[in-house]
Amino acid sequence: MSLFWRNFLLLAGLLTLTVLAWFQALRTLEQEPRALQSAQALASLVNLTRAALIYTDPIARVALVKTLVDEENVRIAVRDPADEHRPFPAGTLGARVAQALQDKLGPGTIVAREVNGFDGLWIGFAIEDEKYWLLADPSRLAGVQGRTWLVWGATALGLSLLGAVLITRVINQPLQRLAHAARRVGEGDFDGARLDEDQPTREIASVNHAFNAMAARLARAEADRRLMLAGISHDLRTPLARLRLEIELGVPDAATRARMADDVAEVDTILGQFLDFARERPLRTEPVALGLALERALAVYRARDDVLLTVRCPPEARVRADATLLHRILINLLENAVRHGRSADGLVRLDIEVQLAAAGSEGLVAVHVRDHGPGVPPELLPRLSEPFFRAEAARTTPGSGLGLAIVHRGIERMGGRLTLALADGGGLRITLHLPAA
Ligand SMILES: Nc1ncnc2c1ncn2[C@@H]1O[C@H](COP(=O)(O)OP(=O)(O)OP(=O)(O)O)[C@@H](O)[C@H]1O
Numbered sequence: 001m002s003l004f005w006r007n008f009l010l011l012a013g014l015l016t017l018t019v020l021a022w023f024q025a026l027r028t029l030e031q032e033p034r035a036l037q038s039a040q041a042l043a044s045l046v047n048l049t050r051a052a053l054i055y056t057d058p059i060a061r062v063a064l065v066k067t068l069v070d071e072e073n074v075r076i077a078v079r080d081p082a083d084e085h086r087p088f089p090a091g092t093l094g095a096r097v098a099q100a101l102q103d104k105l106g107p108g109t110i111v112a113r114e115v116n117g118f119d120g121l122w123i124g125f126a127i128e129d130e131k132y133w134l135l136a137d138p139s140r141l142a143g144v145q146g147r148t149w150l151v152w153g154a155t156a157l158g159l160s161l162l163g164a165v166l167i168t169r170v171i172n173q174p175l176q177r178l179a180h181a182a183r184r185v186g187e188g189d190f191d192g193a194r195l196d197e198d199q200p201t202r203e204i205a206s207v208n209h210a211f212n213a214m215a216a217r218l219a220r221a222e223a224d225r226r227l228m229l230a231g232i233s234h235d236l237r238t239p240l241a242r243l244r245l246e247i248e249l250g251v252p253d254a255a256t257r258a259r260m261a262d263d264v265a266e267v268d269t270i271l272g273q274f275l276d277f278a279r280e281r282p283l284r285t286e287p288v289a290l291g292l293a294l295e296r297a298l299a300v301y302r303a304r305d306d307v308l309l310t311v312r313c314p315p316e317a318r319v320r321a322d323a324t325l326l327h328r329i330l331i332n333l334l335e336n337a338v339r340h341g342r343s344a345d346g347l348v349r350l351d352i353e354v355q356l357a358a359a360g361s362e363g364l365v366a367v368h369v370r371d372h373g374p375g376v377p378p379e380l381l382p383r384l385s386e387p388f389f390r391a392e393a394a395r396t397t398p399g400s401g402l403g404l405a406i407v408h409r410g411i412e413r414m415g416g417r418l419t420l421a422l423a424d425g426g427g428l429r430i431t432l433h434l435p436a437a
């Protein structure tokens with residue numbers, strides 16, 4: 001779930017609850033005064049009616065009752081003890097009004113919502129021994145209407161949710177920018193990742209400032225590293241080349257000369273591995289035909305008679321890769337097989353098999369490189385691709401222990417995966433999983 005939706009839903013939930021609580025509070029607060037007000041008006045009506053009835057003579061009384069009907073929408077009826085009446089349900093505005101009316105007019109007052117099957121606001125009162133019903137307009141009891149509540153509730157909720165969207169966006173935007181910038185830095189683009197430090201919000205400005213400082217420091221470290229690598233490669237390789245020349249010209253003994261030349265060559269190779277590992281060329285991926293890439297890497301080994309190759313690669317096998325990096329990776333694997341994977345008879349048997357992306361393989365093409373050498377103890381398998389790690393048996397051969405680390409990192413940079421396993425029947429089986437093109 002995105003941060004925006006999480007924050008928005010949390011805020012929306014909170015606001016809905018608040019609006020409902022307000023709604024309930026207002027309703028409660030509104031009912032009490034309304035009940036008292038209604039009760040006061042009804043009590044006055046009852047008292048006035050009673051007084052009028054008492055002090056008018058029987059003839060005028062008819063006219064009075066008619067006027068009450070016409071002007072006040074109030075009817076008077078004689079109350080019979082056998083009349084069936086129903087009170088207002090407890091908790092409603094009607095029940096509160098009834099309670100307030102009884103307080104004002106005396107405990108004998110009856111307030112009903114239905115008498116003998118007729119709905120209305122019925123109030124029973126007495127004049128001396130005669131008992132009467134006063135039927136008033138029930139709309140006197142109607143509270144604020146449901147529709148009004150609904151309209152205002154919806155308006156309040158709508159405005160709150162709009163506010164929630166705005167607030168969530170305000171919170172989110174700097175985080176989004178930060179995430180974006182962090183991604184850029186992760187990809188090595190230090191200049192494109194600058195964040196705005198002139199933010200009105202102090203905390204955001206300070207985070208942005210810290211981030212920019214970090215990116216600047218990383219950029220400087222990266223520049224220093226590049227400079228150092230260029231320096232190493234130039235400053236060490238130039239004297240090395242000079243040394244090689246001096247050995248050729250200045251060492252008279254042929255055997256010593258050859259040994260010294262080998263040593264210089266090894267130093268040069270190790271230096272090359274170091275540089276390969278430390279220097280990250282920008283990646284240029286393109287569709288690469290695996291068959292051709294394999295043949296290019298195998299060319300040298302095909303010429304050797306101590307290397308026996310079996311290659312099975314469907315001609316249509318293509319991967320998305322950086323051709324130079326892939327070549328480097330294949331050479332490292334082949335070199336390892338020659339160096340560490342010789343069979344007991346001193347020959348190097350190499351089986352290379354390419355499997356096209358199958359269902360469930362996440363679109364990855366598998367390149368298996370298997371030798372028939374001694375392999376390694378199984379517990380060391382996960383460590384082989386660590387930089388500078390070399391198994392015990394490899395200590396007698398030249399090398400730096402960076403070959404498989406370069407393979408591992410290169411494969412991951414191209415969006416693939418490296419697996420190391422021991423093959424049935426001995427030997428190491430290395431699989432490169434690369435995105436199909
Ligand atoms: N085909 C193989 N058979 C047996 N062991 C192997 C094989 N390939 C690699 N290894 C083991 O894994 C270790 C690490 O290999 P890696 O290529 O990283 O270093 P290296 O070959 O020793 O040196 P370099 O940096 O010159 O390649 C080797 O030292 C060796 O012990």
Ligand SMILES: [Mg+2]
Nearest residue numbers: 336399403404
């Ligand atoms: Mg190696």
